[in-house]
Amino acid sequence: MHRLLSVAIATLTLFIAALAVLLAPSTDAEELRAGGGLRWYRGNMHTHSHWSDGDDYLESIADWYQQAGYQFLVFTDHNVLPNTERWVIVDRTKGKRRAYDKLKARFPDWVEERGEGEELEVRLRTFQEVAERFNRPEEYLLIQGEEISDSYNRYPIHINASNVEEAIPPMKGNSVQETIQNNVDAVIAQRERTGRPMIPHLNHPNFGYAVRAEDLMPIRGEKFFEVYNGHPSVHNHGDHVHASTERIWDLVLAFRLGELGLPVMYGLATDDGHDYHDHGPKEASPGRGWVQVLASELSPAALIEALEAGRFYASSGVNLKSVVSSPRGLAVEVDPVPGESYTIEFIGTKKDFDRASTPPVDDKGEPVHTTGHYSSDIGQVFATVRDTRATYTFRGDELYVRARITSDAKHPDPSEPDDFKQAWCQPVVGTAAIVSE
């Protein structure tokens, strides 16, 4: 037998053997894989339009995502729901004539306008109208959302509410943490009052370096944050003073699970699209980051149920065939693109991690608004595998383990230079963690 082939078969046999351990009948293992009535649905949960500061019309954006192969899209304009009668002067919209010309070309019989010349106005389609035109069972679903755009002092604090029914005004607060909590609570209160499934998620923590790991750790009722956001101003990688969003994720997970008795927080990838006409590193273009949700049907309720159960992964270009999570470990299988190779890293924190931290200070010793300095115990890479499949088996002392998969192919339209295509699996909690909420 050819040597490479025999090596491949040996690796596959090992993978299957390790998988069998994870999936042993005595464990409550879960395999995320399409089949048996479940499908992967690709969606973007962060989108701007002419209803706030995006540069295109709702229907043109809905069309873009449908053509790009998405199954769902959440419209999240700043502090507004697209559900009233609103006219805009074409030349004063962000998309100006370019957006208008495309709208007329794509929907020649579906544009309401009045006036002419510089006074030409178009009526913005409501969410309801656009959803009625585009939604198709099991094919495509538009979901109403809002980016609750709040601030504390000079720090922008943005929380998306997906499948929201009524607009939620910024709730304010006396600290970054309290402002996040008040807005999360407002979404949960509307959900309880209306009985309609809806979820908040914390957007781009590093936009304006507003949200530190310490602000996010203690938030109750918040299950999601953006580990990847495709807007060019959100600093996913942090800088020499500020933690990256992945570092923030590990700090949040370590302290929630190991110290605060709070559940995990899941990582989302989103576009935060604003710019639909130009592509490039300075534009907030669509198509950069998304979630793949394994659900029983394409409905807001089924998607939200799956998201809340962690049955999804975040992606900026890598697709997965299967993710197995179990109290015994985590296994990942990539759906490879021919010609690309992949690095699978298992990242986590052990239960006996060093909790000590040093608050950051400036040259004069004054505290600065930055995530503190913590031990490198937090967010260790436990294992690295260069293959399309890999299994991590718990040794027993881990609080949690998560997986990051990186292709050797560059992101085709990166928001930060030299980004590669990646995927992020949700953390699996070890038996060592204490979780009470």
Ligand SMILES: [Zn+2]
């Ligand atoms: Zn925002």
Ligand SMILES: [Zn+2]
């Ligand atoms: Zn946004």
